[in-house]
Amino acid sequence: MKAAGRPAGITRRQTLLALGGATAAGLGFVGWKIRGRGSSAPGERRWKFRTRDSVLTSPAVVGGVAYVTSYDHNLYAVDAGTGGQRWKFRTGDVVSSSPAVAGGVAFVGSVDGNLYAVDAATGEQRWSFRTV
Known part of the structure; x- marks a missing residue:
């Protein structure tokens, strides 16, 4: 369901600050997991996940x-x-931004000109929010 305009109580500045902070925090954890710290074989690949096309952005890892x-x-x-x-969410076009997660919401931008807010649990x- 698409809301018209910006959601009540959230400014563009707040959204951008949340995205930046969540991305920075997530990247640190991703580096820790990829190197395999805490496992019996540091650097060992624990798993691989395939999408149907290229992944050219950094992931966010939260919870x-x-x-x-x-x-x-x-x-x-x-x-x-x-x-x-756990789940997948389809946007209107190619996803061209790294996701960010804050307050139980995953945020992602798409080439279709929208910023999407997706419930991180479901x-x-x-x-x-239309950005162009």
Whole structure:
């Protein structure tokens, strides 16, 4: 369901600040997991997750879930421990931005000109905001 305009109580500045902070925090955790710290074999690949097209952006990892965007028009939520897909959300076009997660919401921009807010637990769209 697409909301008209910006959701009440959230400014553009607040959204951008949340996206930046969540992305920075997520990237640090992704680096830790990829190197395999805490496992018996540092650097060992724990799992691999395939999308239907290229992944050219950085993932965000929050609460044991990796949020990954792909050129196949989807935002994926992947269990960071097992690599299993929890859900996927289809946008209107190629996803061209790294996802960010804050307050239980995953945010992602799409070439269709929208910023999408997706419930991080369920993958259901909360709102979208037209950026162009």
